[in-house]
Amino acid sequence: MDDIKETVRNAGDKLCRVVTSLTIRLCDVSLTETSDARHAMDIVIPLLLSEGILSKVDSIRKASIGVVMKLAKGAGVSLRPHLSDLVCCMLESLSSLEDQALNYVELHAANVGIQTEKLETLRVSIAKSSPMWETLDLCINVVNGETLDQLVPRLAQLVRSGVGLNTRVGVASFISLLVQKVGVDIKPFTSMLMRLLFQVVKEEKSTTAKRAFASACAMVLKYAAASHAQKLIEDSAALHAGDRNAQISCAILFKSYSSTASDVVNGYQSVVVPAIFLSRFDDDKYVSELFEELWEENTSGESITLQLFLGEIVFLICEGIASSSWASKKKSAQAICKLSEVLGESLSSHHHVLLKSVMKEVPGRLWEGKEALLQAIGALSMACHRAISAEDPATPNSILTLVSSACTKKVKKYREAALSCLEQIIKAFGNPEFFNSVFPILFEMCNSASLSQPRQAPLASYAAKTESGVEDSYPPLNKIMDCLKSCIHVAFVNAILQQKKNLMDMLLISLSPGSPWIVKVSAFSTIKELCSRLWNSFSDTQETSLDGNGASFVLELFQSVSPRILECIKTIKIAQVHIAASECLLDVTKLYRQVLPQKPTETELKEEILHLIEVEKNEEAKMFLKRSLECLESLG
Numbered sequence: 001m002d003d004i005k006e007t008v009r010n011a012g013d014k015l016c017r018v019v020t021s022l023t024i025r026l027c028d029v030s031l032t033e034t035s036d037a038r039h040a041m042d043i044v045i046p047l048l049l050s051e052g053i054l055s056k057v058d059s060i061r062k063a064s065i066g067v068v069m070k071l072a073k074g075a076g077v078s079l080r081p082h083l084s085d086l087v088c089c090m091l092e093s094l095s096s097l098e099d100q101a102l103n104y105v106e107l108h109a110a111n112v113g114i115q116t117e118k119l120e121t122l123r124v125s126i127a128k129s130s131p132m133w134e135t136l137d138l139c140i141n142v143v144n145g146e147t148l149d150q151l152v153p154r155l156a157q158l159v160r161s162g163v164g165l166n167t168r169v170g171v172a173s174f175i176s177l178l179v180q181k182v183g184v185d186i187k188p189f190t191s192m193l194m195r196l197l198f199q200v201v202k203e204e205k206s207t208t209a210k211r212a213f214a215s216a217c218a219m220v221l222k223y224a225a226a227s228h229a230q231k232l233i234e235d236s237a238a239l240h241a242g243d244r245n246a247q248i249s250c251a252i253l254f255k256s257y258s259s260t261a262s263d264v265v266n267g268y269q270s271v272v273v274p275a276i277f278l279s280r281f282d283d284d285k286y287v288s289e290l291f292e293e294l295w296e297e298n299t300s301g302e303s304i305t306l307q308l309f310l311g312e313i314v315f316l317i318c319e320g321i322a323s324s325s326w327a328s329k330k331k332s333a334q335a336i337c338k339l340s341e342v343l344g345e346s347l348s349s350h351h352h353v354l355l356k357s358v359m360k361e362v363p364g365r366l367w368e369g370k371e372a373l374l375q376a377i378g379a380l381s382m383a384c385h386r387a388i389s390a391e392d393p394a395t396p397n398s399i400l401t402l403v404s405s406a407c408t409k410k411v412k413k414y415r416e417a418a419l420s421c422l423e424q425i426i427k428a429f430g431n432p433e434f435f436n437s438v439f440p441i442l443f444e445m446c447n448s449a450s451l452s453q454p455r456q457a458p459l460a461s462y463a464a465k466t467e468s469g470v471e472d473s474y475p476p477l478n479k480i481m482d483c484l485k486s487c488i489h490v491a492f493v494n495a496i497l498q499q500k501k502n503l504m505d506m507l508l509i510s511l512s513p514g515s516p517w518i519v520k521v522s523a524f525s526t527i528k529e530l531c532s533r534l535w536n537s538f539s540d541t542q543e544t545s546l547d548g549n550g551a552s553f554v555l556e557l558f559q560s561v562s563p564r565i566l567e568c569i570k571t572i573k574i575a576q577v578h579i580a581a582s583e584c585l586l587d588v589t590k591l592y593r594q595v596l597p598q599k600p601t602e603t604e605l606k607e608e609i610l611h612l613i614e615v616e617k618n619e620e621a622k623m624f625l626k627r628s629l630e631c632l633e634s635l636g
């Protein structure tokens with residue numbers, strides 16, 4: 001068949017067909033005595049596997065594979081002595097006989113925009129429709145417990161040394177089918193197979209092959225001893241703290257365990273669930289999506305699941321925060337935020353250990369993502385403020401000091417996170433004394449911001465940078481204003497009035513022409529809170545002693561802030577700003593009318609408001625402006 005002369009090759013083809021027909025009849029146990037069939041198989045199988053299938057001539061390979069497949073169909077139990085050789089040869093042929101064009105396409109898949117994983121799936125699908133895979137299916141049918149002693153070690157060797165995507169996926173799939181076929185007979189080999197398959201899943205780079213080996217590992221897990229199963233699941237869970245490939249391996253293994261060996265893995269949920277929960281917050285989107293999908297599959301209700309495994313989750317979080325990996329610290333801090341959000345006060349029983357772990361990591365050098373620690377402190381304070389204060393009244397002050405120090409850092413992203421955290425802490429604990437501690441820091445930061453502001457406000461440029469995600473050069477005045485608003489909300493009015501000059505300076509800085517509109521919106525909200533606090537103090541008969549000092553402040557507030565508010569409405573063409581500004585103006589005017597009802601007002605202010613009412617397009621803003629004008633006109 002491989003002669004150089006065509007007439008000889010044609011004669012060889014005819015002889016091949018005749019010999020094939022005779023061989024198949026001799027090896028068919030339904031046509032030949034079993035002993036004779038076995039003897040014929042002993043002669044023909046080694047020849048076909050060593051010389052036929054491995055031939056360099058395409059026609060010989062195809063003919064040999066065709067003969068082997070036909071032999072496997074009729075050989076029955078006489079195939080068993082050759083099973084290990086036949087299976088390994090077919091598995092290796094899945095890659096060696098693959099069309100090399102597919103391999104070439106995969107190497108250049110990225111250059112032409114083809115997803116590698118989809119192409120791998122296509123290659124495996126084609127291989128599973130080949131005669132070699134059909135022969136493997138026939139081999140599965142004759143496998144029994146006795147053949148495992150020879151077959152399993154050969155398969156294990158192929159797992160270690162097999163090359164080519166189709167061969168590796170093929171051997172993993174064959175092991176899965178084999179375990180399904182023999183059932184409990186695989187038990188003597190489970191320990192060895194699990195160790196081997198787990199290691200291959202860890203090291204394998206191809207996602208398709210990784211999934212196939214993980215599926216085989218899960219199939220073997222069903223029949224493993226309890227001690228071996230526990231070790232495998234614990235080792236799999238430990239992968240969540242590794243590199244990207246290890247994390248993907250962890251997710252794929254858990255998915256295979258839950259779908260194939262759910263009865264086994266259900267007994268180890270306290271190991272599996274915490275690892276899945278923590279890995280949901282990984283920076284890598286692909287990894288986090290894998291674990292998010294697992295979380296949804298393995299939990300019926302988020303709150304119930306978190307409460308059930310809270311102790312184990314907290315332990316894992318503390319380990320992550322204490323690790324040397326910045327990614328692990330960040331991921332653990334984000335997990336604390338989620339726990340605080342979902343559980344609220346139910347997290348109080350573990351607040352001490354979590355707070356201690358996070359606060360320990362805040363001092364020191366800055367690193368990428370460190371702001372997550374501050375977010376965790378803020379979330380814990382909001383969720384567990386009662387328990388924190390009850391356990392040690394000094395702890396809130398310690399938290400405040402730590403976060404206040406973070407507000408002075410030069411890295412903008414970290415500083416903004418610190419200010420947001422500070423705002424949460426002030427709201428959570430509601431301690432009026434915090435105002436005296438925090439206000440000097442905010443005032444100093446605001447003064448620093450005013451020095452770095454440009455004289456004219458490039459609002460369009462600022463808006464463009466904000467929309468495009470580019471970090472702008474403005475200091476976080478809006479964050480400072482939000483924090484100031486929280487301070488005013490909890491502070492004693494006497495303390496506010498003691499700082500009235502500095503407070504007025506801060507408000508005017510935030511409303512200056514150089515401030516972005518988002519800062520001004522925050523300032524309007526702060527002024528509204530200030531008006532509310534002063535209104536309540538003047539309405540309370542027990543605080544009448546504040547009238548003299550407070551009245552002068554209200555007058556100054558009205559005279560200095562009102563023109564700035566109107567200027568914002570005139571110069572900024574954003575509906576959100578107009579609504580916030582006009583509502584703020586109404587609050588300032590109402591407070592002024594309550595405190596100084598007989599005070600004459602400037603006619604210019606009324607005329608300006610009247611003009612704005614005429615040109616205002618937003619109906620809500622127009623309504624607030626009309627009400628402000630009514631307040632002014634009602635004054636004596």
